[in-house]
Amino acid sequence: QITLKESGPTLVKPTQTLILTCTFSGFSLTTRGVRVGWIRQPPGKALEWLAVIYWDYDKRYSPSLKSRLTITKDTSKNQVVLTMTNMDPVDTASYFCVYMMRDNFADHWGQGTLVTVSS
């Protein structure tokens, strides 16, 4: 059974750096074809892809946020970490961790974690 769970701060101040961790089970991020990604959703708004990391350490970032994002993995801990710098109130959103295997769509989702950016 595949599960993913996001963790991190619920409140960050403007200009701070956000660090979110996705802890997963039921698969290995060393298996060929497996990817883990991050998606966010501001309250009442649409979904937005942020970043994806591949089993072979390849990475893809949203072009509009690339300068602020870093995605890494720790296969020994079954974790993927997303770092977003220079947080702003417009970054207030639920952040979801997702698993991809068959194609580049999200097969499985974490429950999401709400991050509020406010002073």
Place this chain on the structure above:
Amino acid sequence: DIQMTQSPSTLSASVGDRVTITCRASQSISSWLAWYQQKPGKAPKVLIYKTSSLESGVPSRFSGSGSGTEFTLTITSLQPDDFATYYCQQYSSYWTFGQGTKVEIK
């Protein structure tokens, strides 16, 4: 960047209705399109991938069609559990979601 435009933004329908949601891509995405359903306070779940492939466990009243730049999600007989927000997502070049279609009770 590939832009995805969904219509309508909101759809009012009754149980038993046939419902169609449209998604248009700003350039051809071949068949690289998925549809998700999201209920309030929950994570989305995939319904259809590669335009028309039904995800395991998803009722057969859901279907998808299209190619290139125009795609549709159809629910043949709307059920109470189907009132939710639906998103399309292209995965031909990076990933982009549509803005969502809320299906509400008429």
